[in-house]
Amino acid sequence: MRRFFSALFGSAVIAVSGASAVGAQSLQSCDWVASAANLVEPWEETSRTYGDGAVRIALLDTGGEPACCSSHLLILSPDPDYGQACHVLSDQPGTGFRQVFLEESNSRYEAGRGLLVTIPVGRFDPDTGGVDRASVQPVAIRINQSTGQVTLGAVSASVPSASAPSSGAQGAKK
Numbered sequence: 001m002r003r004f005f006s007a008l009f010g011s012a013v014i015a016v017s018g019a020s021a022v023g024a025q026s027l028q029s030c031d032w033v034a035s036a037a038n039l040v041e042p043w044e045e046t047s048r049t050y051g052d053g054a055v056r057i058a059l060l061d062t063g064g065e066p067a068c069c070s071s072h073l074l075i076l077s078p079d080p081d082y083g084q085a086c087h088v089l090s091d092q093p094g095t096g097f098r099q100v101f102l103e104e105s106n107s108r109y110e111a112g113r114g115l116l117v118t119i120p121v122g123r124f125d126p127d128t129g130g131v132d133r134a135s136v137q138p139v140a141i142r143i144n145q146s147t148g149q150v151t152l153g154a155v156s157a158s159v160p161s162a163s164a165p166s167s168g169a170q171g172a173k174k
Contacts, residue, residue, distance in 0.1 A: 025121075025139060026093045027152050030086035033072050033094065038062050050107055050115050054078050055143050057117060059102050060088070068124040072096040075141065079148040087150050089141065091123065098124040098131045106138075114144030116153070 040046040040059040047058035060072040072090045079085035090096050101120040109115050118138040122131035140153040 025152060026088075026090045027141075027150065028088050028090070028093060030074070030088055033060060033062055033088045033090065033096075034074050034086060038072075039074070046102060048102065048105060048107075048117075050117065050143075051078075051145055054145060055115060057102070057105075057119070057141070059100055060096070062096065066095060068126075069096045069098055071098065071100045071121075073100060073102075073119065073141075075143070075150060077143045077148070077150055078145045080146070081148065085148055085150060089139065089152075091121075097121040101136070114142055114146070114149075117141045117143070 038060040040061050043058070047056055049056050054077070056074075056076045058074040058076075060074050062070040062072065064070050069091060072088050075085075075087040075089060077085050077087075099122045101122070105117055105119040107115060107117045118140050120136050120138050122133070123135035124130075125132035125135070142149075142151045142153045144150075
């Protein structure tokens with residue numbers, strides 16, 4: 001059933017600009033992965049808000065399916081034409097990351113370009129069954145509230161280190 005919905009709704013990649021350090025992630029309109037049943041609780045600890053609450057990023061887990069890679073990110077943001085946009089960030093369509101380190105996210109705002117959030121993600125290590133430590137890299141998500149555009153971008157040296165936790169001073173509300 002999930003494959004049916006994934007094939008039906010999960011084929012359109014929204015926008016990818018540049019290449020990130022992790023590789024070719026998938027940023028798509030919300031599909032079955034974004035089901036409320038997949039939100040990780042407690043919500044207060046597994047989501048972040050930005051832009052006075054207009055943008056929310058939340059951790060999703062597809063119930064251990066696939067067993068290696070069930071962690072995804074839900075991105076809710078303003079859309080000037082439709083009110084609210086909903087996107088899912090995955091490693092590949094329907095396949096998440098082994099682990100998403102939301103607690104280590106960083107953010108900054110750039111006038112004219114929008115909010116830039118970096119979140120470290122890790123891929124599956126088949127030898128250990130856990131996260132391949134060498135694969136933990138930040139993913140950069142750009143959210144422009146004015147245009148409604150949500151894109152993936154390259155992580156540059158000017159982006160704060162992904163190992164420093166988010167704080168209110170950086171625009172995140174926990």
